[in-house]
Amino acid sequence: MTERELFDAYNKDVYRTCYYMLRNAQDAEDLCHDVFVTVFRQDWRNVGHIRAWIMRITMNHCLNLLRRNQTQREKQSQVEWLHEQTAAAVKSVDTVVLERAAAAEWEHLLRQLPDKLMSVITLRYIGELSISEIAETLNIPVGTVKSRIHKALKIMRKKLERHNRYEVKGEEQYGTP
Template identity: 75%
Template sequence: MTERELFDAYNKDVYRTCYYMLRNTQDAEDLCHDVFVTVFRQDWRDVEHTRAWILRIAMNQCLNMLKRKQAQLKKQSQILLLHEQTTESVKSVDTIVLEKVAEEEWEGLFKQLPEKLMAVVTLRYIGELSLAEIAEALGIPVGTVKSRLHKALKIMRKKLEQNQNLSLKGEKQFGTH
């Protein structure tokens, strides 16, 4: 049997196996070619069960390709995830400054609250406790927690609006708006 006869005899079986494993026409054609290159580089005339031997080579090459593709996909997804995290973490200087100013402004407003209200706000938004958990921690009814939280937020909102009105008046006065 010549190499051409061997190729003609097993080409369809190898291609079918590769296509079934890879589900991609181009990859199956490429691997089919690679299988026969591998076969022809070895002493294929001495193999007793030629078809089984060739199909085992095809199967092994398909599995290797699937592993490579899976590793590439994993690497690509890791790179994409890293890129997303990097772009999220990179903030403009303006954004950082605005966040810092807002944080300082909120902290200032927060410190002006009476202790009872400050306790409820802290437990709710910093401690991330539920209303029932706050009530249990402070030994007060849930209704009291709700009213204190509402009152605290109302006070902070009012003071924030006053601060914004003052800054707008200042901008108009100095012509910076």
């Protein structure tokens, strides 16, 4: 495999992961470039699980940048990027509004997670990596990945339930059915 073939095979996964971790298109593009510079400077031809190795480098770059620039998280909306990437399928206005609301709520919950939890959720549900690939990517045990996913989903579920209870109380208070 040539460097070009390696880049073509993994650049979309790397960019997508960077974008979801950083929520900024320009930073994601810059970091994607940095990841491949790092990869090509290493002996990548002798790596056994190349995808997991590249994703580990990607996550390390992302987490390092997040640590340096905590305020960068709020810059870009994941929702905007998702809608730009969505195929030009015709949808009703109601469907689009509901999808945007759900995506905005998901993004809000994801942003509130600590970096360690956000990284496993991002890799699992956005990067679509398996539990073992996440463990290899982050260089942590499989059990730790499972517990972090469980903890992150539990936190998000509690916040969502709290939010929904608040909305229902507010509707009852103002007489909305």
